[in-house]
Every structure is written in structure tokens, then in C-alpha cells.
Amino acid sequence: MKLTTQSQLARTPTAEAIETYYASMRRFWHPVLPSEQLVDGKPSSVELLEEPLVIVRLNGDLVIMEDICRHFQAQLSLGEIREIPGSGECLMCPYHGWTYAEDGQCVDIPQLSAGREIPSSARVPTFHIQERYGLIWxxxxxxxxxxxPDLPHLDDGTYQIGPLRTYAPWIASAPRVIMAALDDTHGPWVHPGLVGNRSHPLPPEHRVWREGQYLKVEIIMTQPNNATIAESNDDSAVREVAITTTVGIPNTIHFDIRATDSSDGRHTLIWQAVCPQRWNSTLTFWGSARNYDHDKPAYDVDFEALQDTLREQDRRIVESQRPWLLPPFWTKIELPLRPADLPLIEYQSWLDELGITTAV
Ligand code: FES
Ligand SMILES: [Fe+2]
Incomplete structure (x- = not known):
């Protein structure tokens, strides 16, 4: 279907567009839960691309299964962990006690008549799962x-790692959330006095290139002093910073920020990893790190409060964008501007190639 009018853009995507978006996104690693939220001995439910999933530690292994019992489709995450001889710790459904081993195979059916075998089709799908950067992927x-995806320097030991934050879901698709972070020209309008100044509206010069599975962007830009190093609340003090951005296609973004007027080797890192729970619901995990001030607490109240303000300012704009899913460039729905929007153009072109832009 070709979208022709502005009002059509506001419509809910077609079922086909949503399915194509989900199918294209299934091939990537997505963060779904902070590790510390997975309580030992208890399953946790998460949602990814509208799939209900249950995460649980069984026999020391992290396991993820579809959160739907094969019997009468009750939610396994409401169940409990139970020991089965020969299979160790397993996950038991809360409804009739069917119990699943780590590989998703049902290994106990309490109602089974003597002499009957557990059907081999009594199994639930399992998926790839890993832990890194305090997150379950x-x-x-x-x-x-x-x-x-790699998030540079977060596990090299020389950085003081800030708290892992989870922002409540934005009512928006995941690529739009990443693009809000990648967009370096909206600051003066959305974050005046924080990461932008309307007397400096021109975009920075970008160097943009692909490196493996990453989109890299280098810029030098002018920012109020307090944007990257939360030591000054003086909004009038402007400084130049160099920023290297690493976008893990399609769902992580990492900034390495340092002042250009000093050679003190101070780097501030800010990163986001987003979880596409649904086509219009995106969870953001967010963190920071610095290789200086190791004697100060990792949680800097002013810095964290500033980030909360920035995220909230972005949220209302991103949630307003239509169409909900990114349109492919050929539709000409958007009018990206060269060279100002170059990082966004390159990101979106890559998503085009991967079939993630499915608004029409
Ligand atoms: S629905 Fe799970 S055991 Fe019956
Ligand atoms: Fe922003």
C-alpha cells in the first residue's frame, strides 16, 4: 500500500507491516531485562517483538522459553522451579504441573496414566540468551x-561505571528511539541550554562510516558546559567537545565524549540499548561511565537528573512521530537534509537494507 496523505501517516501500521518489522528484528540480539531483576529461584516474564517469554535460571544456566505452556497455554512465568530426577531444576506450569527442562522439553506430566509416554511434541520453544553489561540479551x-553488540570500554576496568537505568517504555518504535539519540541537530530546540544553544543551530561536520556491524560517527560540536561533565551548572559557558558515536545496528548507541580544549584524557561515555517490546513500545536501558574522578560516587545525582530531563524532553517528540514504523527512503515520506542529517540517513539506509523500514 502506498501512503499518500499526511493523515494516512498517522494510522496504525498494517498487520503486514508489523509482521515484516518483527521478522526483520528477530535476527538481532535485544536487551530484555537487567540481570539484577532476575531473582534467583523465580521466573521472570518479558516481552520481545510481542512474543511473551519467560527467563529463569535452571541448574546455574540462564534459560529463555516461550511463556506459554504447551498444554492449555497458561503462563509459565507464573509457575515455579521444581527438581526432576535426571533433569535437575525445571520450570513447572502453575496450572496442571507440566514441567519443562532447560531445553524446553516437558519431562513430567503429573496426570499421565501409568505406561503412557510424555509426547515428544510436549515442548516449548527456547531461544539464544546471554548476559553482558548488566543486561540479559x-x-x-x-x-x-x-x-x-560491543559497548566500548564498559568492561575494560579503567572506567567508573554509573548505574544501569531503565526507562519506562516509550510509545514509539525502537529505531525512532535510537535515531533521537543519534540526531545531533535537535538539541537547540528540544534541549535548549542543556545540549544545544539556538545561537549555534548549524550542524557539526560529520564523518560517518560503517565498521563491521557498527555505524560510526565522529563530530566536534559546541555544547553548554554542563552537558557532558556535570560539574558546572553554568548554562552560558559553552565548550567544544569531540564525540565518537558507535551505533550497534539496529538497537544500541554509545557516545564517547571528550573536551577538545584539554589533553587530560578524560572520557565520558553514555550509552543506550533499547528493547522493542512491541512495534509501538520500546524500553530503554541507559548507562554512563567515566575514566576520571574514581574517588567520587558512580551515581552522580546532578548528572543522572540531567539525563532524566533530556530523556523526558526527547520522549514527547519521539512519541509524536508518524508513521509509527520507519518508512523506506523510496517513499519520500521524509525529507532528510544533507549534510545535516547524514548520520540519520546512513542509519536509516542500513535499516532499509535489512528490511527493518516497513511503514508501507
Ligand atoms: S496449562 Fe500448563 S499444565 Fe496445563
Ligand atoms: Fe535529544
Whole structure:
């Protein structure tokens, strides 16, 4: 279907567009839950691309299954962990006690008549799962398109790691959330005095390139002093910063920020990893790190409060964007501007190639 009018853009995507979006996103690793929220001995339910999933530690292994019992489709995450001889810790459905081993195979049916075998079809799908950066990551496809994304320096030991934050879901699609972080020209309008100044509206010069599964962007830009280093609340003090951005296609973004007027080697890192729970619901995990001020607490109240303000300012704009899913460039629905929007153009072109832009 070709969208022709502005009002049509506001419509809910077609079922076909949503399914195509989900199918394209299944091939990537997505963060779904902070590790510390998975309580030992208890299953947790999460949602990814509208799939209900249950995460649980069984016999020391992290396991993820579809959160739907094969018997009468009750939610396994409401169940409990139970020991089965020969299979160790297993997950038991809360409804009739069918119990599933780590590989998703049902290994106990309490109602089974003597002499009857557990049917081999009594199994639930399991998926790839890993833990890194304090997050649990999942890939729904047996053959992930890319590796689990790297977030540079977060585990090299020389950085003071800030708290892992989880922002409540934005009513928006995941690529739009990443694009809001990648967009470096909206600051003066959305974040005046924080990461932008309307007397400096021109975009920075970008160097943009692909490196493996990453889109890299280098810029030098002018920012109020307090944007990257939360030591000054003086909005009038402007400084130049160099920023190297690493976008893990399609769902992580990492900024390495340093002042250009000093050679003190101070780097501030800010990163986001987003979870596409649904086509219009995106959870953001967010963190920061610095390689200086190791004697100060990792949780800097002013810095965290500033980030909360920035996220909230972005949220209302991103939630307003239509169409909900990114349109392919050929539709000419958007009018990206060169060279100002170059990082966004390159990101979106890559998503085009991967079939993630499915608004029409
Ligand atoms: S629905 Fe799960 S055991 Fe019956
Ligand atoms: Fe923003």
C-alpha cells in the first residue's frame, strides 16, 4: 500500500507491516531485562517483538522459553522451579504441573496414566540468551545476523561505571528511539541550554562510516558546559567537545565524549540499548561511565537528573512521530537534509537494507 496523505501517516501500521518489522528484528540480539531483576529461584516474564517469554535460571544456566505452556497455554512465568530426577531444576506450569527442562522439553506430566509416554511434541520453544553489561540479551532467531553488540570500554576496568537505568517504555518504535539519540541537530530546540544553544543551530561536520556491524560517527560540536561533565551548572559557558558515536545496528548507541580544549584524557561515555517490546513500545536501558574522578560516587545525582530531563524532553517528540514504523527512503515520506542529517540517513539506509523500514 502506498501512503499518500499526511493523515494516512498517522494510522496504525498494517498487520503486514508489523509482521515484516518483527521478522526483520528477530535476527538481532535485544536487551530484555537487567540481570539484577532476575531473582534467583523465580521466573521472570518479558516481552520481545510481542512474543511473551519467560527467563529463569535452571541448574546455574540462564534459560529463555516461550511463556506459554504447551498444554492449555497458561503462563509459565507464573509457575515455579521444581527438581526432576535426571533433569535437575525445571520450570513447572502453575496450572496442571507440566514441567519443562532447560531445553524446553516437558519431562513430567503429573496426570499421565501409568505406561503412557510424555509426547515428544510436549515442548516449548527456547531461544539464544546471554548476559553482558548488566543486561540479559535475547535473540529469537536460531542464526543471529550479528554478534551481541560491543559497548566500548564498559568492561575494560579503567572506567567508573554509573548505574544501569531503565526507562519506562516509550510509545514509539525502537529505531525512532535510537535515531533521537543519534540526531545531533535537535538539541537547540528540544534541549535548549542543556545540549544545544539556538545561537549555534548549524550542524557539526560529520564523518560517518560503517565498521563491521557498527555505524560510526565522529563530530566536534559546541555544547553548554554542563552537558557532558556535570560539574558546572553554568548554562552560558559553552565548550567544544569531540564525540565518537558507535551505533550497534539496529538497537544500541554509545557516545564517547571528550573536551577538545584539554589533553587530560578524560572520557565520558553514555550509552543506550533499547528493547522493542512491541512495534509501538520500546524500553530503554541507559548507562554512563567515566575514566576520571574514581574517588567520587558512580551515581552522580546532578548528572543522572540531567539525563532524566533530556530523556523526558526527547520522549514527547519521539512519541509524536508518524508513521509509527520507519518508512523506506523510496517513499519520500521524509525529507532528510544533507549534510545535516547524514548520520540519520546512513542509519536509516542500513535499516532499509535489512528490511527493518516497513511503514508501507
Ligand atoms: S496449562 Fe500448563 S499444565 Fe496445563
Ligand atoms: Fe535529544
Amino acid at each position: 535475547v535473540c529469537l532467531d536460531p542464526n543471529p545476523a550479528f554478534h551481541l
